[in-house]
Amino acid sequence: MRYEIEVITPRILAEALNILAKNEPGTRIVAGGSDVIVQLRDGVLRAKKLLNILPLKELRFIRSDRDTVHIGSLATYSDIVHSPITQDHAWPLVEAAKQIGAVQLQNTATLGGNLGNASPAGDSIPSLYALDATVSTRSRDGTRKIPIEQFFQSYRKIDLKPDELIEEVYFKGLGNRDRGCYVKLGLRDANAISIVDVAVVLRDEREDKSFKEARVALGAVAPTIRRSRRCEETLESIPLTPDLLKKAANLVADDVSPIDDIRGSAEYRKEVVVSITYEALYRAVYAEEEHRG
Amino acid sequence: MRFVRVPGEWLRVTRLSSRKAYQTLLVGVVAVRVEQTISFKLNGQPVSVSCPPAYTLLEVLRDQLHVTGPKEDCAKGECGACTVIMNGVPVCSCLVLISQADGSEVVTSEGLVKDGKLNPVQEAFLEEGAVQCGHCIPGMIVSATALLMRNSNPSTDEIRTALSGNLCRCTGYTKIIAAVQRAANNWSHQKP
Numbered sequence: 001m002r003y004e005i006e007v008i009t010p011r012i013l014a015e016a017l018n019i020l021a022k023n024e025p026g027t028r029i030v031a032g033g034s035d036v037i038v039q040l041r042d043g044v045l046r047a048k049k050l051l052n053i054l055p056l057k058e059l060r061f062i063r064s065d066r067d068t069v070h071i072g073s074l075a076t077y078s079d080i081v082h083s084p085i086t087q088d089h090a091w092p093l094v095e096a097a098k099q100i101g102a103v104q105l106q107n108t109a110t111l112g113g114n115l116g117n118a119s120p121a122g123d124s125i126p127s128l129y130a131l132d133a134t135v136s137t138r139s140r141d142g143t144r145k146i147p148i149e150q151f152f153q154s155y156r157k158i159d160l161k162p163d164e165l166i167e168e169v170y171f172k173g174l175g176n177r178d179r180g181c182y183v184k185l186g187l188r189d190a191n192a193i194s195i196v197d198v199a200v201v202l203r204d205e206r207e208d209k210s211f212k213e214a215r216v217a218l219g220a221v222a223p224t225i226r227r228s229r230r231c232e233e234t235l236e237s238i239p240l241t242p243d244l245l246k247k248a249a250n251l252v253a254d255d256v257s258p259i260d261d262i263r264g265s266a267e268y269r270k271e272v273v274v275s276i277t278y279e280a281l282y283r284a285v286y287a288e289e290e291h292r293g
Numbered sequence: 294m295r296f297v298r299v300p301g302e303w304l305r306v307t308r309l310s311s312r313k314a315y316q317t318l319l320v321g322v323v324a325v326r327v328e329q330t331i332s333f334k335l336n337g338q339p340v341s342v343s344c345p346p347a348y349t350l351l352e353v354l355r356d357q358l359h360v361t362g363p364k365e366d367c368a369k370g371e372c373g374a375c376t377v378i379m380n381g382v383p384v385c386s387c388l389v390l391i392s393q394a395d396g397s398e399v400v401t402s403e404g405l406v407k408d409g410k411l412n413p414v415q416e417a418f419l420e421e422g423a424v425q426c427g428h429c430i431p432g433m434i435v436s437a438t439a440l441l442m443r444n445s446n447p448s449t450d451e452i453r454t455a456l457s458g459n460l461c462r463c464t465g466y467t468k469i470i471a472a473v474q475r476a477a478n479n480w481s482h483q484k485p
C-alpha cells in the first residue's frame with residue numbers, strides 16, 4: 001500500500017549517498033517520478049522507502065567542458081530542449097527530448113530517470129548510444145565511469161549497484177564537421193511510446209562527403225538499445241550517396257530482435273526499422289542544416 | 294514523519310495454494326500509515342497538510358484539500374486532465390509525489406480566477422464555446438495559461454504542441470485552439 005511507504009528527501013548529495021550506503025532492502029530512488037509513481041500504483045514496483053533525489057540541485061545541470069558535454073542526471077527533458085549547449089552540440093538528444101511525452105512530462109521527467117528505468121523503449125537512450133556517451137555513477141566510495149553500452153546489461157538490467165546513483169552522462173559534443181539525427185515512430189506525436197526509434201551520428205566529415213565514424217542506434221527493437229555495426233561499417237570512410245544510405249539502412253534488419261506488443265508486431269518493426277533508419281541517415285546527411293542553424 | 298496505526302485496516306496476503314488457486318488470507322491489523330507534514334503554496338495561499346508522503350499531489354489536492362479542478366483520468370501522465378502549474382511550469386499532478394511538492398508553488402484552474410474575475414483563457418473558452426462535457430477543460434486551461442505565461446504570442450503550432458499532452462474526447466480541438474488564440478490576443482502579461 002502506498003500509504004505505508006516512507007519518503008526520504010535528502011537536501012544534499014552527500015546525504016543521499018549516506019542513505020544509499022546503508023543498503024536497506026526495499027529502498028528505491030525516485031527522481032521525476034513519471035515511471036516510479038505509475039509502477040507503484042500498478043503494483044509492478046514494490047518499495048518500503050523512496051529516496052526522493054529530485055531536490056538535489058547538484059545533479060541538475062547541463063554544461064560543456066572544452067568539447068565534452070556533461071548532463072546531470074536530474075536535468076529534465078525541458079532543460080535539454082532549452083539549453084543552448086545541447087541544442088548546439090547534441091541535437092539528436094534534443095530531438096528525442098522534444099518527442100518524449102508532452103510538455104507536462106518533459107517538465108518533470110529526468111534524463112537519469114530514463115536511464116535508471118532502463119526501458120528498451122527509453123527514448124533518450126538511442127541518441128546517447130549514437131553520441132557514444134559515458135554514464136558516471138556515484139556512491140560514497142567514489143565514482144565509476146561506464147560506457148553506455150556496458151551500462152545497459154540486458155532487459156531492464158543496468159550496471160548500478162544498490163549504493164550508487166546516476167550522477168551524470170557525458171560525451172564528446174557534436175561540432176561543425178559532425179552530423180546527427182533522431183527519428184521516432186510512435187502512434188501519435190505526443191505521449192506515445194516508441195514503436196521504433198533511431199538515432200544516428202556521423203563524425204568527422206571530409207571534403208568528399210565521407211565520415212570517419214558512424215554510429216547507428218536502434219530503440220524498441222531488442223531487449224536493450226542496439227547498435228548496428230554492419231550498417232555503421234558500411235557508412236564509414238566512403239563518400240555517402242542516397243543509394244549507399246539505402247544499402248546501409250537495409251543491414252539493420254539483421255541486427256534487431258523485436259517482439260510483438262500492443263504497439264506493433266515484430267514483423268512490422270523489422271520492416272519499419274529499415275525505413276526509419278534510412279530517414280534518419282538521409283536527414284542527417286542531406287537535411288539537417290535546420291538543426292545546425 | 295509519524296507513523297499511524299490504521300484501525301480496521303487488514304493486511305492482505307495473497308499466495309498460491311497447492312491447487313494453483315490464489316487464496317487471499319486476512320492476517321490481522323498490521324498496516325501502518327506513514328504521515329508527513331507537507332507545506333506549499335496553493336493558489337497563492339500557504340497550506341499545510343499531513344498525509345502519506347508517497348501519495349500524489351493530485352490525490353492530496355482532491356481528497357484532502359478538496360480542490361477538484363484537476364481530475365484523475367489515466368493516472369499515467371497521458372491525458373493531462375490533472376495538469377497544474379508547479380513552480381511556473383505545467384506538470385501532471387498525478388505524477389508528482391506530494392513530498393516533492395513540499396515548499397513549491399502550485400496553481401490550479403481555481404487559482405486562475407482573481408477577485409471573482411476569470412483569466413483571459415477561461416473567458417476565451419466561454420466566448421468560443423470550447424467546451425462540451427467540460428472534464429478536460431481545467432487541464433486545458435492550465436496548460437494554455439502556462440503557455441501564454443512564457444509566450445504571449447504563440448503560433449497555431451505552438452498552441453498545438455503546448456496542448457498535445459491534454460486529451461479531449463468530445464469537442465474536437467478546433468474551438469479549443471481558437472479559444473487559446475483569442476486569449477493570446479487579450480493577454481496582457483497577467484500572471485495566473
